[in-house]
Amino acid sequence: MGVYEELQERGLIAQVTDENEIRDLVNAGKAVFYIGFDPTADSLHVGHFMALCLMKRLQMAGNKPIALIGGGTGMIGDPSGKTDMRKMMTPETIQHNCDCFKKQMSKFIDFSDNKALMVNNADWLLDLNYIDVLREVGACFSVNRMLSFECYKQRMERGLSFLEFNYMIMQSYDFYTLYKKYGCNLQFGGDDQWSNMIGGMELIRRKLSGNANAMTITLLTNSEGKKMGKTEKGAVWLDAEKTSPYDFYQYWRNVGDEDVIKCMKLLTFIPMEQIREYEKFEGAQLNTAKEVLAFELTKMIHGQEEAAKAQQAAKALFAGGSDNSNMPTTQLSEDDFTDGEITVLDMMLKAGMIKSKGEGRRLIDQGGVSVNDEKISGALTALKLDDFNEEIIVKKGKKMFRKFTK
Numbered sequence: 001m002g003v004y005e006e007l008q009e010r011g012l013i014a015q016v017t018d019e020n021e022i023r024d025l026v027n028a029g030k031a032v033f034y035i036g037f038d039p040t041a042d043s044l045h046v047g048h049f050m051a052l053c054l055m056k057r058l059q060m061a062g063n064k065p066i067a068l069i070g071g072g073t074g075m076i077g078d079p080s081g082k083t084d085m086r087k088m089m090t091p092e093t094i095q096h097n098c099d100c101f102k103k104q105m106s107k108f109i110d111f112s113d114n115k116a117l118m119v120n121n122a123d124w125l126l127d128l129n130y131i132d133v134l135r136e137v138g139a140c141f142s143v144n145r146m147l148s149f150e151c152y153k154q155r156m157e158r159g160l161s162f163l164e165f166n167y168m169i170m171q172s173y174d175f176y177t178l179y180k181k182y183g184c185n186l187q188f189g190g191d192d193q194w195s196n197m198i199g200g201m202e203l204i205r206r207k208l209s210g211n212a213n214a215m216t217i218t219l220l221t222n223s224e225g226k227k228m229g230k231t232e233k234g235a236v237w238l239d240a241e242k243t244s245p246y247d248f249y250q251y252w253r254n255v256g257d258e259d260v261i262k263c264m265k266l267l268t269f270i271p272m273e274q275i276r277e278y279e280k281f282e283g284a285q286l287n288t289a290k291e292v293l294a295f296e297l298t299k300m301i302h303g304q305e306e307a308a309k310a311q312q313a314a315k316a317l318f319a320g321g322s323d324n325s326n327m328p329t330t331q332l333s334e335d336d337f338t339d340g341e342i343t344v345l346d347m348m349l350k351a352g353m354i355k356s357k358g359e360g361r362r363l364i365d366q367g368g369v370s371v372n373d374e375k376i377s378g379a380l381t382a383l384k385l386d387d388f389n390e391e392i393i394v395k396k397g398k399k400m401f402r403k404f405t406k
Contacts, residue, residue, distance in 0.1 A: 012054065043100055049238065071123075223256055249310035252297050336350065
């Protein structure tokens with residue numbers, strides 16, 4: 001089985017331009033492909049993770065990845081899947097985010113000995129002359145056709161700025177530039193990027209008489225069709241400072257029964273033969289599959305040691321054990337106390353266990369919050385400074401735990 005057939009079996013492939021060409025290219029290890037990452041934050045998140053996995057799979061098969069950091073396109077923002085215009089970032093913020101991306105990707109993709117490239121489209125987009133761009137590529141884009149694409153149609157009722165309208169041209173120019181500079185013959189992206197990718201292929205064909213292809217990968221959604229990678233605290237980040245290894249582990253440990261096998265196929269490097277065995281699991285057996293999924297993904301991002309710690313902490317909690325040494329901890333200072341006391345509501349808010357006090361009050365009223373395994377009944381339940389001489393464990397529902405110290 002070639003790598004293309006494995007991608008098919010794992011359910012990764014959504015759309016392709018020329019299946020036979022792409023299959024031959026990647027199976028022979030002759031693809032020079034790129035995936036773009038817009039630096040909208042200072043860390044990659046779970047939404048990027050599947051793209052990184054795809055890059056790694058293809059690199060292992062002998063193909064050459066190009067990680068394109070969107071320092072230039074990040075100045076505009078992609079309208080795809082957005083109902084409102086993105087907040088504009090300063091050049092300094094964009095550069096900082098680009099630097100963070102480089103550090104994270106280098107742990108995952110092998111950039112040694114020219115096996116992969118990392119480039120920033122700011123290097124060519126920011127120095128472009130507007131008139132030159134219009135003359136060079138403007139005639140290659142049909143406004144009527146652009147407006148027929150879903151990414152623009154969704155925004156027409158709310159309003160689409162001319163700034164965002166240019167995004168497709170900029171992304172197409174990226175593919176065109178990478179083809180000229182590095183022989184990039186294939187672009188991968190999320191299924192919502194299809195129209196932008198087609199634009200790049202057409203530009204290469206019309207300006208250079210070149211042949212390039214595109215393939216989109218399945219979006220990471222749960223059984224209800226909602227994008228995965230969100231928690232009560234927001235996105236699930238790959239940066240340990242933003243999402244701890246324990247929380248990262250717990251996110252995957254708690255995926256739905258209907259989603260665990262799909263996540264194994266899309267995100268892990270567990271052999272398909274083994275995954276097919278997990279597919280036979282039912283009921284409580286699926287918890288074993290979830291533990292394997294959580295451990296494998298945490299190991300890939302945070303390393304074997306952190307994955308083992310997270311697993312041990314989770315098992316201790318679910319089994320009612322006393323070893324809480326690896327549990328995520330929030331340290332309180334004396335400034336967090338008022339007259340020597342702090343409410344459980346304020347503790348949860350500080351730790352990011354809830355988004356608002358209103359949410360916390362509802363949880364407490366429903367009996368969904370406990371302190372050291374005892375449910376609390378009032379939103380004003382408070383702990384004294386001296387209470388923290390011993391271990392304080394706050395539990396939200398069945399899945400979220402926090403240890404508090406002073």
